Amino acid sequence: MxxxxxxxxxxxxxxxxxxxxxxxxxxxxxxxxxxxxxxxxxxxxxxxxxxxxxxxxxxxxxxxxxxxxxxxxxxxxxxxxxxxxxxxxxxxxxxxxxxxxxxxxxxxxxxxxxxxxxxxxxxxxxxxxxxxxxxxxxxxxxxxxxxxxxxxxxxxxxxxxKNKMRVVSHVRVSYEEDPMKVIESLEEVCSIMNDKFDEYLLKNSEGKSISEFKVYGVTDIEKNPVGAQYTITGVVESYRYFSASKEVKLQILIVFKKNDIKIAYPTHINVLHYDNDYKNEL
Structure with missing residues (x-):
């Protein structure tokens, strides 16, 4: 049973x-x-x-x-x-x-x-x-x-x-660089994104871009001693966000290299001390 x-x-x-x-x-x-x-x-x-x-x-x-x-x-x-x-x-x-x-x-x-x-x-x-x-x-x-x-x-x-996202890309440039030259280079990046990668942009019912890529401006000169921070933004389709974000960074590197603009990065200077006896041996 x-x-x-x-x-x-x-x-x-x-x-x-x-x-x-x-x-x-x-x-x-x-x-x-x-x-x-x-x-x-x-x-x-x-x-x-x-x-x-x-x-x-x-x-x-x-x-x-x-x-x-x-x-x-x-x-x-x-x-x-x-x-x-x-x-x-x-x-x-x-x-x-x-x-x-x-x-x-x-x-x-x-x-x-x-x-x-x-x-x-x-x-x-x-x-x-x-x-x-x-x-x-x-x-x-x-x-x-x-x-x-x-x-x-x-x-x-x-x-x-959720339908739309804003790409916010920051880049930090050395204080020695000419700010106007940096902004002009970033505007060139925005033009490339708006023309070459137009399909990334969010558009209205008439097919016009709602907010193209543009230079937002200098967003920080205080928090980091190595350089000033510049920002560009653009509104894209949500499913294009990661592709657009990667492409913006790549275009920044390409344009900056072409225009000979150096991206800021921390540097260290090592000072070596030696005594007089070692100096005489040399």
Whole structure:
């Protein structure tokens, strides 16, 4: 009798796993026919898969408990007993679980992140959102490691994928360089970015750039003794941010080298002392 119950429990587990895979497959097929934004579709699919997982898990648990006569859904007394056991287990973990669920709900409801967004969580974890569940969020970082964070532990989110971003690029130049020459060189960099890399720029409905690359000016002459800091800015499409940021830095190096402008860097002078006897030997 016990062996039969164990076999039935195993069958329930296998059937639950198969059912979950079928639901996930059907969800993916369903969203192939929708006209939502791709990231929004992936987010919905991830959330619905997570909800399906927990529903199937709870139902399977009740069915297995029923096989061992712990819970009988047709009898009120055993149902109360089973509910008491489940309630006891839930009471231990409810605080953490409810915090994760509620925080996850607000993240989804406020559309703070979507699957595919590049984000920084708690100023510590960064990567592309791979999965959003009702209890946790998973990222894939630069090294392709998967990072899973409980929703309840998320206190801050920096999203790099919200339609537009401002590229702010700083460069520090020696005080010996002519400031006007430096600004003219940076204006040349901005012209290259606006002409050659026009596709990076954020545009309005008429196809005109909202804010092209331009020289912001001198932004620091006090905090660093080796040189003055100059800044250029430009508003780009969010998914172009990292490409634009890298290209700006490259163009600065190229233009500065062509115009013979030296980027400031710390230098050290070592003074060697030697006595008169050593000097006479020389």
């Amino acid at each position: 016990l062996l039969a119950r164990i076999i039935k429990s195993i069958v329930i587990i296998i059937f639950s796993c198969i059912l979950l895979k079928i639901i996930q497959y059907l969800l993916k097929k369903l969203f192939e026919f929708t006209k939502f934004d791709t990231r929004y579709e992936k987010t919905l699919c991830s959330v619905l898969s997570s909800i399906s997982y927990y529903i199937i898990f709870v139902v399977s648990l009740i069915l297995i408990l029923r096989e061992f006569n712990i819970v009988d859904v047709t009898t009120f007394g055993t149902l109360v007993t089973g509910a008491s056991i489940v309630g006891l287990i839930a009471g231990v973990a409810s605080q953490s679980i409810l915090k994760d669920i509620f925080n996850g709900f607000f993240i989804l409801f406020e559309k703070q992140i979507q699957v595919g967004d590049f984000i920084v969580i708690n100023e510590e974890f960064r990567g592309s959102v791979e999965e959003i569940g009702i209890r946790s969020t998973s990222l894939r970082d630069w090294d392709l490691k998967r990072i899973t964070i409980s929703n309840g532990n998320i206190t801050s989110i920096r999203n790099f994928s």
